[in-house]
Amino acid sequence: MALMTGSEYIESLRKLNTKVYLFGEKIDNWVDHPMIRPSINCVAITYDLAHDPEYSDLMTATSNLTGKKVNRFAHLHQSAEDLRNKVKMQRLLGQKTASCFQRCVGMDAFNAVYSTTYETDEKYGTHYHENFKKYLTYVQENDLTVDGAMTDPKGDRGLAPSKQTDPDLFLRIVEKRADGIVVRGAKAHQTGSINSHEHLIMPTIAMTEADKSYAVSFACPSDAEGLFMIYGRQSCDTRKMEELADIDVGNKQFGGQEALVVFDNVFIPNDRIFLCEEWDFAGMLVERFAGYHRQSYGGCKVGVGDALIGAAALIADYNGAQKASHVKDKLIEMTHLNETLYCCGIACSAEGYPTKAGNYQIDLLLANVCKQNVTRFPYEIVRLAEDIAGGLVVTMPSAQDFRSSEKVPTESGLTVGEWCNKFFQGVASVPTENRQRLMRFIENLCLGASAVGYRTESMHGAGSPQAQRIMIARQGNIEGKKALAKKLAGIKD
Amino acid sequence: MLCGVKFCGGCNPRYERGKALAAIKERFGENLRFAYAEEGVRCDLLLYIAGCVNRCTALDAYPAGEGVVSLWDEESIGEVCARMDAILRQASRDF
Numbered sequence: 001m002a003l004m005t006g007s008e009y010i011e012s013l014r015k016l017n018t019k020v021y022l023f024g025e026k027i028d029n030w031v032d033h034p035m036i037r038p039s040i041n042c043v044a045i046t047y048d049l050a051h052d053p054e055y056s057d058l059m060t061a062t063s064n065l066t067g068k069k070v071n072r073f074a075h076l077h078q079s080a081e082d083l084r085n086k087v088k089m090q091r092l093l094g095q096k097t098a099s100c101f102q103r104c105v106g107m108d109a110f111n112a113v114y115s116t117t118y119e120t121d122e123k124y125g126t127h128y129h130e131n132f133k134k135y136l137t138y139v140q141e142n143d144l145t146v147d148g149a150m151t152d153p154k155g156d157r158g159l160a161p162s163k164q165t166d167p168d169l170f171l172r173i174v175e176k177r178a179d180g181i182v183v184r185g186a187k188a189h190q191t192g193s194i195n196s197h198e199h200l201i202m203p204t205i206a207m208t209e210a211d212k213s214y215a216v217s218f219a220c221p222s223d224a225e226g227l228f229m230i231y232g233r234q235s236c237d238t239r240k241m242e243e244l245a246d247i248d249v250g251n252k253q254f255g256g257q258e259a260l261v262v263f264d265n266v267f268i269p270n271d272r273i274f275l276c277e278e279w280d281f282a283g284m285l286v287e288r289f290a291g292y293h294r295q296s297y298g299g300c301k302v303g304v305g306d307a308l309i310g311a312a313a314l315i316a317d318y319n320g321a322q323k324a325s326h327v328k329d330k331l332i333e334m335t336h337l338n339e340t341l342y343c344c345g346i347a348c349s350a351e352g353y354p355t356k357a358g359n360y361q362i363d364l365l366l367a368n369v370c371k372q373n374v375t376r377f378p379y380e381i382v383r384l385a386e387d388i389a390g391g392l393v394v395t396m397p398s399a400q401d402f403r404s405s406e407k408v409p410t411e412s413g414l415t416v417g418e419w420c421n422k423f424f425q426g427v428a429s430v431p432t433e434n435r436q437r438l439m440r441f442i443e444n445l446c447l448g449a450s451a452v453g454y455r456t457e458s459m460h461g462a463g464s465p466q467a468q469r470i471m472i473a474r475q476g477n478i479e480g481k482k483a484l485a486k487k488l489a490g491i492k493d
Numbered sequence: 494m495l496c497g498v499k500f501c502g503g504c505n506p507r508y509e510r511g512k513a514l515a516a517i518k519e520r521f522g523e524n525l526r527f528a529y530a531e532e533g534v535r536c537d538l539l540l541y542i543a544g545c546v547n548r549c550t551a552l553d554a555y556p557a558g559e560g561v562v563s564l565w566d567e568e569s570i571g572e573v574c575a576r577m578d579a580i581l582r583q584a585s586r587d588f
């Protein structure tokens with residue numbers, strides 16, 4: 001199959017029997033559900049732009065497996081240039097959607113599983129790498145979206161998987177058969193899981209031998225028997241179901257999506273298994289996936305940041321505050337912070353190196369520094385955007401009020417809509433509705449539905465801040481730095 | 494004469510590249526045929542439209558008989574058209 005278009009992707013979702021629960025009920029037509037559809041549109045644009053000559057150079061690559069053109073989201077990075085192009089593609093898509101476009105987790109999982117299976121086979125004589133190559137060829141040939149799923153619910157964070165009161169709190173193998181395995185458990189916070197054709201599962205932490213039944217990696221269709229999803233709420237999400245939501249939702253076309261993905265005794269055939277009890281490779285898989293995903297944030301969040309900085313500059317124009325020196329300075333600060341994140345994303349890519357399997361791995365230290373900055377800078381960018389926009393971001397009446405023809409029984413005899421339009425005008429030449437739209441867009445990113453992707457996901461996605469600090473400590477070469485200081489200070493011991 | 498058009502990937506373009514192409518097409522009218530460049534397919538002239546000064550696209554796979562003309566900012570559209578015009582005139586003379 002050739003590269004799908006966005007419309008073909010959406011139609012392909014309809015053919016799946018994905019089981020989705022929202023507000024306590026099974027949603028049969030989830031593709032057209034107003035709360036879910038914006039996130040599907042986001043994935044769809046990753047397909048459409050691959051066909052657009054203005055963007056295809058970043059959106060596509062040549063597969064090392066088949067020699068054919070594939071969507072870059074299904075590509076194994078073959079060079080440091082590929083790693084840089086990945087980050088650039090993510091910035092592009094962040095700019096186009098101002099949302100999480102969800103397909104990165106699959107791409108990052110492909111690259112991590114590809115290199116880890118190679119090294120697992122090398123030690124254990126298993127056949128996971130061949131299994132995975134066949135699987136990825138299938139994904140590339142059919143241009144599929146795959147949820148790279150790592151995070152388990154984890155229960156008591158102080159206990160290992162095998163010590164939990166409820167053994168299902170980490171996904172595990174419950175039965176080994178001649179033709180495959182049966183797995184049970186869940187993956188939490190799964191970005192784009194409902195919008196994915198397939199799931200590629202990885203363990204969530206490094207394991208010991210006692211936890212070997214939790215050391216499992218495999219792929220399965222999103223509509224596999226026993227698999228279902230419970231949709232995650234987002235701030236202000238039901239605005240998407242309101243009449244006249246066009247304005248109040250802030251970003252009508254695009255949005256992100258997270259869900260709890262439950263595996264209630266799901267059968268996985270042998271050829272879709274990529275790790276099965278080789279507990280000493282769980283840590284490698286986690287570290288590599290996390291490294292790629294920490295690099296990713298140096299692209300996607302930057303693109304979203306571009307949109308927010310643009311909105312802050314535009315609202316300053318609409319408010320008549322664009323000439324104030326402090327506003328100009330705040331826009332400079334936002335840009336500085338955003339481009340610093342991009343520097344990190346590009347740097348860890350430029351310093352990439354080939355793995356034993358041949359695909360390219362990012363520089364782990366720089367990728368962790370990248371993500372550590374991402375846990376902070378978007379929050380400051382949001383703070384500055386709110387500062388520039390003003391309190392109206394959170395106090396403005398609804399779109400219904402602005403359009404209301406109900407007369408207020410006072411001397412002027414104006415309608416509710418007329419009062420709103422009168423008092424919420426900024427610069428007279430700018431239609432009040434434009435100001436209204438932009439305020440809602442800023443609200444959406446700073447504390448509405450898209451803040452899930454831009455703020456909290458920046459904090460916890462690809463690992464919470466402490467996870468990066470552990471990696472920075474491991475990779476930071478403090479002993480080498482001590483040696484430098486000793487030599488320069490003339491210390492001989 | 495066929496002018497192949499190759500855009501960079503557009504990660505953070507500093508101007509609207511599509512509009513720039515439309516302006517260039519308008520400038521040449523019927524005198525030059527434009528088509529999106531395809532890997533391994535020879536064109537007479539390659540117009541490379543990059544979004545910024547980095548011009549990071551590898552162009553090796555896009556052969557062009559009369560060479561490559563690159564645009565990377567809006568202000569240079571006139572200059573780029575003049576260079577394309579010169580190539581076009583030279584090619585007509587050679588013919």
